[in-house]
Amino acid sequence: MMKFLVSDILPFGISSGQQTVADCIKEQLALADRVDIAVGYVSRAALMELDQLVSAGKIRHICLTIGMYYIEGMPERSYHTAMQINQRWQEAGIGEIRIVKPFKYHGKIYVFCHGKQPAAAIVGSANLGVLKPEASNRRQYESALFLTESEPLAEFAAHIALLNEPRCSDNIAAITDMPLVREMNTALSGLELVAQLPPSNVEFYKSCPSIFSFVLPLKVPCAAERHMDDGKHYTKSNINVCYAAPRNKRKSRDWYETQLTVGADVYRREGYPAKNQPFFVITDDGYYFKAHTTSDNNKQFSAVGDELIMGRWLKGRLAAAGLVCPVNDTQRDTERAGMITQEMLWEYGCNALIFKNTGQTALDADGIPLPVWFLSFAQQEDE
Known part of the structure; x- marks a missing residue:
């Protein structure tokens, strides 16, 4: 037949x-x-x-x-x-x-x-x-x-x-x-405070000699630990803070919310950005936005003007890769399917942020020259 x-x-x-x-x-x-x-x-x-x-x-x-x-x-x-x-x-x-x-x-x-x-x-x-x-x-x-x-x-x-x-x-x-x-991370598309650079510009800043460089490890649970202590311990994780108690009981935290908390071994080192002094960040996949360090001992690293930008960049890449699906309501995600785990980072091949001062400057909207830092999502080498 x-x-x-x-x-x-x-x-x-x-x-x-x-x-x-x-x-x-x-x-x-x-x-x-x-x-x-x-x-x-x-x-x-x-x-x-x-x-x-x-x-x-x-x-x-x-x-x-x-x-x-x-x-x-x-x-x-x-x-x-x-x-x-x-x-x-x-x-x-x-x-x-x-x-x-x-x-x-x-x-x-x-x-x-x-x-x-x-x-x-x-x-x-x-x-x-x-x-x-x-x-x-x-x-x-x-x-x-x-x-x-x-x-x-x-x-x-x-x-x-x-x-x-x-x-x-x-x-x-x-x-x-x-x-x-790599799939395109669309979580940053259309944001007023974020621009995209052509690959040639990204390559230029990537190749700049490092004036100062810092490794920011991403602390997340393994998959089996997502439910330990109702997951509360791991909501303190810099990526998974969206699962912490909401600021407003009627509204869940946004899944893209992150708090990149930097350890004392990093923020006390020479060259780490001073508190509330803005700088430009260029990411390894071509995004461009203003950032700063805040909080006690300038231990919080975040974008200026929108606390979700860093999460949209970082977690958006994992979502684009098909490793996790964004969650609409984190309070209702009782299975914590949207919680970022060690397994996800391992499968993606990246478990840390590499943050380097390029020695370059760029003018902000007020014509003030600001330092340019290059931010990579990369694999931290075992010491």
Whole structure:
């Protein structure tokens, strides 16, 4: 049997008796007990959809092989989601997600087995994103062939088996040198007190010799500790202060609220900014705003004019990476799903802020020259 699969997109639409590529994939996932997929690209939404379909079906083995990212770089939201799903599949003993390494693989093959024998395959233009269309591919037309003949099925199955040999691919968790494409942090978009700089300017300040440099560790709980003492102890964490008692009992603290509290070993050192003396901050991802140090012993480090800016920069990056979802009402987040944990920072690859004086100055709105500091979200090296 051979059937032509299409997309249901106007002006073509879909004719009587036709089936969409996505519907056919979902139908076969529900029938199969073993599935092998090889595609060029995936999306976070499609990965999550596939994981749900696998959980809902009777699949005892699943292998997803992704072909383009080792050389091109993988979007970080998709990467972190793939890592989490891969871990679940491996712990359940049902499968894995693999990455092709020696070349860019652009094929799109879906093989469905009943028992150990291939029963059907879908071959065509559709990457995994067809399972859950988003704005970028909603009007992207796909076509494919659905096949059940034994001879081509055996060839497709053998092809994927070759692709999954160690010489061609590896489990995604074993790959440490695949480049990641950082997602845009939109939490700062449109804020009057924040500007964006072109990459060339960011690179200039990044390369400036350090006049003074400080490491600001981010103190957060591990996932298992989020509920210790009702989580109250960890609301004192500089990132998770949004879970502290609200200032107004009728209104929760904003999830983006942070208090970057600096230890005495830092603020007592030569060169640390004096209390209430403003300076400009340029972040490693190109944002530009005014900041200052406040409180006793100038131990609080925050943006000027908007206490949420620092949290929007820092926590917004973790949200953009798909590691946490912003919480609308922190008082109602009894599971503390929005609490930043050590595991999140570890997965993101950053656990501290690196704060350096560039030796440069810039004029503020009143024409006053202010020092320019460069702020990086980075990994603190073990001492």
